[in-house]
Amino acid sequence: SPFTGGSILGDRIRMGELAGDAGVYVRSMATRGALGGLARGTLEAVDVLDAAGFDLVIIETVGVGQDEVEVARAAHTTVVISAPGLGDDIQAIKAGILEIADVHVVSKCDKPDASKAIADLKNMLALGLSLSRRARWQIPVVPTSSQRDEGIAELLAAIDEHWSSLEETGEIATRRVQINERRLLKAGEEILRDQFVRNRDGKIGALVTELNARALSPHRAAERLLADLHIGDTK
Template sequence: MGVYVPSVELIARVQAGETAAIGRLISRAESGLAEARGALARIHKLAGRAHVVGVTGVPGSGKSTLVSGLAQRLRTGGDKVGVIAIDPSSPYSGGSILGDRIRMSDLSADPGVYIRSMATHGATGGMARAALEAADILDAAGFGVIILETVGVGQDEVEIVQASHTTVVVSAPGLGDEVQAIKAGLLEIADIHVVSKCDRSDANRTLTDLKQMLTLGTGGHEPSDRAAPVIGTSAVSGEGIDELLEAIARHRDLTTDTDAGLARRQSIAEFRLRKTAENLLYDRFNAAAASASAKLAGQLMRRESDPYTLAEELLSTTLEREGDHERDVHSKSA
């Protein structure tokens, strides 16, 4: 690309589906560049057509492999598929090794599949900060289905449900008994359950446990057609992928132009709004608190005051500074 191309000039090229422009705009979104805000606002207006599928599960459960199989099968239906694959950043160096692409090498020759790896960069909840902006960019570029793959999560990193239209939770065989299946958290958020590695002998047990969990308390009746289906898949044999695609399509139908779908979209929007505001607040607080916190920490260390009092003081000084900053900006622009 050579010299610096302004972000707004990338919009038309993103809409035309130009890979380098898509890649660059995602990078600008990731860096939180103020210059890119206007362009991203325009992109947000252009987006809104794609179906966003979230894929989550514990580390090593087979998420990337499943995403690869899913994307390949979706391509035969003609949809362009975007994949945003998130891996963790190091808590020590801030660096990362993003290895999800290794499992997706079958897709790497297909121009209709766009894969982007992202590091969490300190974000919690299994997501990366710019993941939804990246999804908007791919959406505006004409990708009909966007798959968001979270980091390997623990039991309560469930932000993905607030970011995707359909959430798939992947469980692997051999990781726990039937009590794991009724615990709160990750398993509750599934629109669709997948049990991966079904070529393994202990997979049936996991399938049964999950299905029983879903019928618990329903008086032994079969789960209703709205209950999350449980699907066994195997990357070795290709089993279950078609069934999973059908389940995603069915869930998409159930949430298009229905009250349930509208409620989901409202909650996704609300979450995104609050998360964005939270991030802004967090950045401003960190920038303003840097100098004051060292002094206050000294007082805390010497036990001259208590944590709550000092935290209140830190908050009020940083918020004051934030107010000063706002006034500066206004007086300069006036």
């Protein structure tokens, strides 16, 4: 919550049967206000799990909002899960979500309106809303149902096929470069943000007074504050 700072981390409740599996580790992380659907420490946690020898790391975002696409800049394969009956056709036309998917999944396919959700996604993909850089990969739409234990094997197969496609086309190297470039920029942003928060106290009063008097724009005020704190190059 951006108001109280509290969070409900329900992973261990929903996946309690995995607690006794020595090959599975679940780490819940609150976003603490971070945008994009991922916590700031998510990729560092992935690094630790990778170093610990986990072959497969699954990152679950906080939801399926239109702007929560940061995971596509962090993962080799992005799976977007949609549930039927959550809204009208616009639910399937969220371009940001549609474009980041390497694999689309329609969960709860035992529900009667699941076929419509599947058809909507396939129609949107047919209209060419997928990213052009992924044109060599035909994005599948996989129906699944945990109640009927259906589609799980097909989903795993689709993920494996996408990984094979990345290796065969050489795109895996490109994605790794893009991921590392993004991580570098994000790390720089976070360092600047932390320095700003630590050092701003006692130095913004005069600037706020000028802002209230409309003698200064917020952008110019921020430049002056950063220059005063010796953070970054504001030229």
